[in-house]
Amino acid sequence: MTVAADPGADPGVDPKSELSGRGSVGDVVFRGLAVTAASLILVALAAVFIFLGIEGIPGFNVDEQHYAGQGSFMGLVVPLLFATMYAAVLALIIAVPFSVAIALFISHYAPRRIAVPVAYVIDLLAAVPSVVFGLWGAVALGPYLVPAHAWLAKNLAWLPFFDGQPSGNGRTLFTASIVLAVMILPIITSICREVFAQTPRLHEEAALALGATRWEMIRYAVFPYARSGMVSAVMLGLGRALGETMAIAMIASPKVLISLFIVGTNNPQTIAAHIAQGYKESTPDRLSVLIATGLVLFAFTFLVNALARWIVARGRAK
Amino acid sequence: MSIQVKDASIFYGDFKAVEDVSMSIKPKSVTAFIGPSGCGKSTFLRTLNRMHEVIPGAYVEGKIQIAGQDIYGPNVDPVAVRRKVGMVFQRPNPFPTMSIYDNVLAGNKLNSKRIKKPEADAIVEKALRGANLWNEVKDRLGKPGMGLSGGQQQRLCIARAIAVQPEVLLMDEPCSALDPISTAAIEDLIHELKSDYTIVIVTHNMQQAARVSDDTGFFNLKAAGQPGHLVEFNPTKQMFTNPDNPDTEAYISGRFG
Numbered sequence: 354m355t356v357a358a359d360p361g362a363d364p365g366v367d368p369k370s371e372l373s374g375r376g377s378v379g380d381v382v383f384r385g386l387a388v389t390a391a392s393l394i395l396v397a398l399a400a401v402f403i404f405l406g407i408e409g410i411p412g413f414n415v416d417e418q419h420y421a422g423q424g425s426f427m428g429l430v431v432p433l434l435f436a437t438m439y440a441a442v443l444a445l446i447i448a449v450p451f452s453v454a455i456a457l458f459i460s461h462y463a464p465r466r467i468a469v470p471v472a473y474v475i476d477l478l479a480a481v482p483s484v485v486f487g488l489w490g491a492v493a494l495g496p497y498l499v500p501a502h503a504w505l506a507k508n509l510a511w512l513p514f515f516d517g518q519p520s521g522n523g524r525t526l527f528t529a530s531i532v533l534a535v536m537i538l539p540i541i542t543s544i545c546r547e548v549f550a551q552t553p554r555l556h557e558e559a560a561l562a563l564g565a566t567r568w569e570m571i572r573y574a575v576f577p578y579a580r581s582g583m584v585s586a587v588m589l590g591l592g593r594a595l596g597e598t599m600a601i602a603m604i605a606s607p608k609v610l611i612s613l614f615i616v617g618t619n620n621p622q623t624i625a626a627h628i629a630q631g632y633k634e635s636t637p638d639r640l641s642v643l644i645a646t647g648l649v650l651f652a653f654t655f656l657v658n659a660l661a662r663w664i665v666a667r668g669r670a671k
Numbered sequence: 672m673s674i675q676v677k678d679a680s681i682f683y684g685d686f687k688a689v690e691d692v693s694m695s696i697k698p699k700s701v702t703a704f705i706g707p708s709g710c711g712k713s714t715f716l717r718t719l720n721r722m723h724e725v726i727p728g729a730y731v732e733g734k735i736q737i738a739g740q741d742i743y744g745p746n747v748d749p750v751a752v753r754r755k756v757g758m759v760f761q762r763p764n765p766f767p768t769m770s771i772y773d774n775v776l777a778g779n780k781l782n783s784k785r786i787k788k789p790e791a792d793a794i795v796e797k798a799l800r801g802a803n804l805w806n807e808v809k810d811r812l813g814k815p816g817m818g819l820s821g822g823q824q825q826r827l828c829i830a831r832a833i834a835v836q837p838e839v840l841l842m843d844e845p846c847s848a849l850d851p852i853s854t855a856a857i858e859d860l861i862h863e864l865k866s867d868y869t870i871v872i873v874t875h876n877m878q879q880a881a882r883v884s885d886d887t888g889f890f891n892l893k894a895a896g897q898p899g900h901l902v903e904f905n906p907t908k909q910m911f912t913n914p915d916n917p918d919t920e921a922y923i924s925g926r927f928g
């Protein structure tokens with residue numbers, strides 16, 4: 354339809370330029386960029402999934418010899434999945450209290466001139482490549498922790514985690530979990546710090562004016578406000594821990610097994626480490642088994658994240 | 672509890688917000704602070720329970736005594752001061768994740784005090800009755816405090832403040848976010864609370880100051896960028912009929928139109 358054919362249109366004014374204006378060019382460009390970026394991510398994710406599917410599905414059912422002595426795909430993947438989860442949870446148990454404490458220190462305890470450099474150093478930690486952490490764990494931290502291993506095996510042997518012959522070189526799941534904890538600490542810390550710092554002043558002052566100490570104020574105002582943010586932070590940390598390859602592969606000498614024992618020489622092996630260690634010496638069949646385990650890890654991480662979103666969303670709705 | 676202020680100057684870092692205020696607030700009375708925006712009423716009010724210093728870089732000079740005790744003395748714990756001097760803010764601020772019941776008890780549960788259930792029930796009922804809210808909420812004490820109307824939330828905050836039985840109650844424009852009916856309810860409440868507490872209230876509403884207060888302090892700025900100061904402090908009746916200072920008269924009559 355042309356303007357002239359429209360009797361209702363005022364010929365003097367182009368309604369488009371009046372209402373949507375040239376000022377919105379920036380909006381259009383930005384929206385285009387944002388939509389493109391978002392779709393690209395989705396496409397990449399789908400591409401990875403399809404790749405894993407095509408290359409991995411044959412790996413569910415190949416000759417027995419390719420399952421690292423476990424007989425079947427399930428026999429291989431269940432212990433691997435167990436170990437992946439186990440190592441990630443151990444790392445979280447270590448990392449979360451530290452992260453929350455550091456984040457609180459930065460947001461609510463330290464004066465600005467100390468808080469800013471501390472936050473910066475923690476963020477830098479996130480930039481250290483996994484290999485470096487792995488090397489550090491295997492060469493420096495592991496040997497250093499040998500006495501700790503011995504002590505734990507001697508004194509806390511009533512816990513299944515420490516019941517057994519301690520490792521003599523410290524290259525264990527215990528050491529690996531600590532290294533993994535250091536690796537996921539920056540992301541948890543920085544998200545927690547952000548949400549802590551956003552606590553409304555009004556609520557903080559409500560607590561303080563009632564005669565709350567600083568810690569009580571944090572319990573009354575900061576934690577309730579930050580709860581869903583903290584859950585997201587932990588879940589993102591978990592996601593990173595699940596996928597971390599090099600550290601565990603480099604530190605622990607792993608076997609495919611299910612065991613809670615973490616200070617010994619035989620360590621349960623994670624999926625990521627299993628792939629990292631296995632894929633050099635691979636035949637095509639062995640490779641598709643490895644990719645199939647990767648597919649399982651992908652699906653599993655996806656589920657964990659979906660669960661996390663759901664928990665966060667539910668926390669918000671309340 | 673009487674409050675004595677001598678030569679108080681109040682700073683935000685390098686910026687002097689309030690200069691040389693001296694006044695004497697009578698126990699079990701209502702004192703109102705009036706004055707144009709930015710003259711330091713809130714700032715001054717917050718020095719009376721040491722809330723001013725929670726802002727980084729903020730500090731106070733001069734002497735402030737409550738019941739004869741210097742609240743800025745070297746051995747005084749600000750937390751202890753705030754337990755004795757309660758505060759109600761301009762915007763209602765119940766704790767969003769807590770129920771009505773827990774909101775009222777929030778102050779009582781601080782300092783890891785354990786309260787038995789019957790005692791807690793009694794405190795909650797007394798405070799809510801004191802804040803004229805009991806009848807409206809007694810059937811839904813377990814519901815979140817945020818589910819109340821603005822006026823009810825503000826009365827909940829008053830209940831929370833009086834549940835710890837402070838000696839002084841500071842209120843910074845407690846009605847500015849409320850409708851006339853809720854405002855009237857809170858003004859009535861202030862009248863009742865006066866028999867137990869020393870009340871200091873900041874308000875922009877001249878009629879409100881005239882209605883609720885016994886004494887009034889008028890704060891003003893000498894010029895923009897200058898610190899605020901106390902122009903006149905007198906019984907409310909005198910302030911509104913025959914003030915000492917022509918500036919007071921101009922401000923009050925200007926507002927009255």
Ligand SMILES: Nc1ncnc2c1ncn2[C@@H]1O[C@H](COP(=O)(O)OP(=O)(O)OP(=O)(O)O)[C@@H](O)[C@H]1O
Nearest residue numbers: 683686688706707708709710711712713714715726
């Ligand atoms: N957190 C702060 N940091 C720095 N300066 C501040 C801060 N809060 C207030 N001020 C300044 O202190 C002065 C007094 O502010 P205050 O809030 O006490 O005024 P007020 O009399 O309560 O005003 P209103 O009637 O608008 O509430 C103002 O110049 C203000 O800009």
Ligand SMILES: [Mg+2]
Nearest residue numbers: 712713714843
């Ligand atoms: Mg104010």
